[in-house]
Amino acid sequence: MAERIYVFKRFERFWHWSQAGLIMFLMLTAFDIHGTYTIFGFEKAVAYHTIAAWSLMGLWVFAIFWHFTTGEWKQYIPTTEKVMAMAQYYLFGIFRNAPHPFRLTTLRKHNPLQRLAYLGVMLFIGPLIWITGVLYLFYADWPELGLGGLQLEWVATGHVIGAFLMLAFLIAHVYLTTTGHTPTAHIKAMITGWEEVD
Amino acid sequence: MSHLFKRAALALCCAAWLAAGGPVLAGDAKPEAKPEAKPLKLTTTADHTKFKQLQKTFNSGPEVTKACLECHTEAAGQIHRTKHWKWEFLNPATKQTLGKKTVLNNYCISIASNQASCTSCHVGYGWKDANFDFKSETNVDCLACHDTTGNYRKPPGLAGNVVTKDMEFPPGSGRILKAIDLSKIAQKVGKTSRDTCGACHFNGGGGDGVKHGDLDSSMSAPEKELDVHMDATGLDFTCATCHKASSHDVAGSRYTPTAKDAKGAHVRGQTGMGNPATCVSCHDSAPHKKEARLNQHASKIACQTCHIPSFARGGVATKMTWDWSTAGKRDAEGKHIVTKDAKGRIIYESRKGSFTVGENVIPEYAWFNGHVEYTLLTDKIEKTGQLTPINKLGGSATDGKSMIWPMKVFRGSQPYDPVNKTLITPHTAGNDDTGFWKNLDWDKAIPVGMKDSGAPYSGKFEFIETEMSWPITHMVAPKEKALGCVECHSKESRLAGIQGIYIPVRDNNRLLDTIGWGVVLLTLLGVLAHGALRIVTGRRHS
Numbered sequence: 001m002a003e004r005i006y007v008f009k010r011f012e013r014f015w016h017w018s019q020a021g022l023i024m025f026l027m028l029t030a031f032d033i034h035g036t037y038t039i040f041g042f043e044k045a046v047a048y049h050t051i052a053a054w055s056l057m058g059l060w061v062f063a064i065f066w067h068f069t070t071g072e073w074k075q076y077i078p079t080t081e082k083v084m085a086m087a088q089y090y091l092f093g094i095f096r097n098a099p100h101p102f103r104l105t106t107l108r109k110h111n112p113l114q115r116l117a118y119l120g121v122m123l124f125i126g127p128l129i130w131i132t133g134v135l136y137l138f139y140a141d142w143p144e145l146g147l148g149g150l151q152l153e154w155v156a157t158g159h160v161i162g163a164f165l166m167l168a169f170l171i172a173h174v175y176l177t178t179t180g181h182t183p184t185a186h187i188k189a190m191i192t193g194w195e196e197v198d
Numbered sequence: 199m200s201h202l203f204k205r206a207a208l209a210l211c212c213a214a215w216l217a218a219g220g221p222v223l224a225g226d227a228k229p230e231a232k233p234e235a236k237p238l239k240l241t242t243t244a245d246h247t248k249f250k251q252l253q254k255t256f257n258s259g260p261e262v263t264k265a266c267l268e269c270h271t272e273a274a275g276q277i278h279r280t281k282h283w284k285w286e287f288l289n290p291a292t293k294q295t296l297g298k299k300t301v302l303n304n305y306c307i308s309i310a311s312n313q314a315s316c317t318s319c320h321v322g323y324g325w326k327d328a329n330f331d332f333k334s335e336t337n338v339d340c341l342a343c344h345d346t347t348g349n350y351r352k353p354p355g356l357a358g359n360v361v362t363k364d365m366e367f368p369p370g371s372g373r374i375l376k377a378i379d380l381s382k383i384a385q386k387v388g389k390t391s392r393d394t395c396g397a398c399h400f401n402g403g404g405g406d407g408v409k410h411g412d413l414d415s416s417m418s419a420p421e422k423e424l425d426v427h428m429d430a431t432g433l434d435f436t437c438a439t440c441h442k443a444s445s446h447d448v449a450g451s452r453y454t455p456t457a458k459d460a461k462g463a464h465v466r467g468q469t470g471m472g473n474p475a476t477c478v479s480c481h482d483s484a485p486h487k488k489e490a491r492l493n494q495h496a497s498k499i500a501c502q503t504c505h506i507p508s509f510a511r512g513g514v515a516t517k518m519t520w521d522w523s524t525a526g527k528r529d530a531e532g533k534h535i536v537t538k539d540a541k542g543r544i545i546y547e548s549r550k551g552s553f554t555v556g557e558n559v560i561p562e563y564a565w566f567n568g569h570v571e572y573t574l575l576t577d578k579i580e581k582t583g584q585l586t587p588i589n590k591l592g593g594s595a596t597d598g599k600s601m602i603w604p605m606k607v608f609r610g611s612q613p614y615d616p617v618n619k620t621l622i623t624p625h626t627a628g629n630d631d632t633g634f635w636k637n638l639d640w641d642k643a644i645p646v647g648m649k650d651s652g653a654p655y656s657g658k659f660e661f662i663e664t665e666m667s668w669p670i671t672h673m674v675a676p677k678e679k680a681l682g683c684v685e686c687h688s689k690e691s692r693l694a695g696i697q698g699i700y701i702p703v704r705d706n707n708r709l710l711d712t713i714g715w716g717v718v719l720l721t722l723l724g725v726l727a728h729g730a731l732r733i734v735t736g737r738r739h740s
Contacts, residue, residue, distance in 0.1 A: 153700040
């Protein structure tokens with residue numbers, strides 16, 4: 001019989017799903033603005049994208065506060081322990097029905113690869129997107145902010161790189177949610193907070 | 199207090215009773231005097247019909263002017279100082295002497311030797327050649343700008359004079375020029391109007407809408423769609439509302455335009471506010487209330503770029519090209535040819551050559567800093583295979599003074615002296631043997647024109663391809679009709695030719711897109727393969 005562990009607290013689940021929704025909506029409007037397809041059209045897409053971006057930044061303020069006040073930020077401290085074992089599991093073990101090399105607990109709810117991946121998202125992709133995004137929003141004020149030497153092209157390029165990386169992450173992330181105890185175990189955990197483990 | 203109240207209440211009752219049609223319905227009431235007709239909104243304190251000086255027959259324009267000057271003693275002197283009078287302008291930036299007297303264009307080319315025709319648009323009487331007296335006060339034409347009747351006419355060929363007795367013109371042509379009643383016109387003078395300014399400025403280049411593209415007869419009573427400010431049933435601006443004159447000197451210039459107005463909206467009493475004809479002089483530099491992003495755009499893009507989506511929108515076509523090299527053909531009987539297109543617009547004339555015309559024309563766009571340099575008759579030019587600029591507009595993304603402006607770029611070919619390497623000022627208009635429009639003979643027309651310009655002519659001519667840029671600033675559409683984002687932010691951007699600036703979407707990095715989608719695709723394929731393998735191996739295990 002599987003054991004149930006409470007891993008995702010209420011705020012964390014709210015944060016995750018509203019962030020997921022906002023990021024997917026930002027993706028949708030992003031590539032509309034980019035000219036990849038037309039759903040809302042450039043003008044509306046820019047307006048929606050901007051609103052969603054401010055909403056996401058607001059959400060992050062709360063999330064960062066939450067992580068530091070609860071100490072949950074420690075969940076993202078990278079570790080080299082069992083990284084190779086995890087990689088081997090995803091590359092080989094998973095096909096042989098091998099046991100999962102990591103056993104999650106409330107204090108270690110992310111496996112070592114997850115820690116690295118999420119830390120990468122939070123320390124690299126995220127900042128790349130929001131720093132370039134905020135610069136983009138305040139393009140006209142650059143000279144007054146002492147950023148007159150900045151080129152819009154660099155900022156735009158950085159923002160687009162961030163978008164592609166985020167999309168790639170999203171695909172991998174969604175797929176990896178199916179690699180739990182059962183294909184839907186991780187998703188259920190993210191909804192209810194309770195993860196089933198062997 | 200109570201007494202006052204009672205009176206007020208009574209007055210209110212009376213008003214209500216009157217409003218209900220009181221005296222008409224109430225038969226017993228004493229009939230009231232008809233309400234006085236609403237007084238006309240007079241814009242002047244003088245009724246010119248009452249002036250003795252104007253109650254007479256005038257036999258010439260200068261006679262009228264003389265009468266005007268009896269009261270308006272300084273008016274002629276003010277006119278004498280203006281470009282409208284001198285047709286001369288010294289550009290302080292380039293030190294070039296410009297003005298209609300000197301410049302050439304690629305429409306009718308030049309006024310040299312053609313004065314008698316061209317000066318029908320001069321604010322004066324009698325400028326038929328180089329001997330015109332620019333000091334004469336009575337030669338000033340007050341009526342050209344101050345007529346309100348619409349009957350004032352200055353037919354081409356009469357050196358700006360008016361017709362006060364029916365006359366055959368040109369002599370022997372059988373065409374009769376009708377006399378105008380100067381007395382009536384003089385008694386009805388008033389402020390300038392779209393019609394008086396338009397009499398010349400709508401017809402630049404020799405006909406309605408020919409030259410500017412954003413000025414033609416459709417602007418004399420435009421609808422809101424055509425011009426949100428001049429809208430005849432709306433704001434009803436005249437030209438002078440923006441082109442505010444001071445001592446008869448009208449604001450605004452094509453020789454020294456204000457490309458970027460950084461001085462903000464004009465405030466009464468404040469000096470040094472600059473050109474009152476710019477958009478910014480009323481709207482200030484951050485006029486977009488709802489979208490701050492649009493104000494950001496306004497730091498690099500002239501208002502006109504978005505707010506004038508196309509020119510020649512009023513149903514009058516403007517000339518877009520003019521090829522003088524095809525002029526001079528005659529039909530089988532040796533007569534002049536005129537060819538029209540399906541819409542009845544002239545596309546070939548023996549006198550002038552071939553044209554193309556356009557309506558609802560999407561402008562070309564260019565960085566523009568207000569610096570304009572003309573190619574004058576004294577400038578050496580080479581046939582380079584590229585179009586020779588008649589005017590060179592300064593501007594770049596980096597000079598800090600430029601904005602992206604809409605332009606009508608007028609292209610054509612015109613006579614050129616291949617030996618002296620100069621443009622040519624041919625004698626075109628004129629009912630004489632050498633006038634090109636009469637005899638279609640360049641070899642006669644060119645020496646006469648060049649002599650009048652005081653320029654050397656080698657005796658040889660060719661045609662050279664030229665272009666001239668006309669910043670577009672009129673025909674401002676209502677805001678709902680301003681350009682949408684995608685007009686520029688797309689692969690088919692209107693600003694395709696604008697260098698030195700990064701425009702999102704237009705300038706998307708294709709390599710980055712390819713790599714980006716590659717990464718996304720590989721990720722997708724990776725997880726799909728991984729998933730498929732899990733399903734296959736999972737089955738085997740179970």
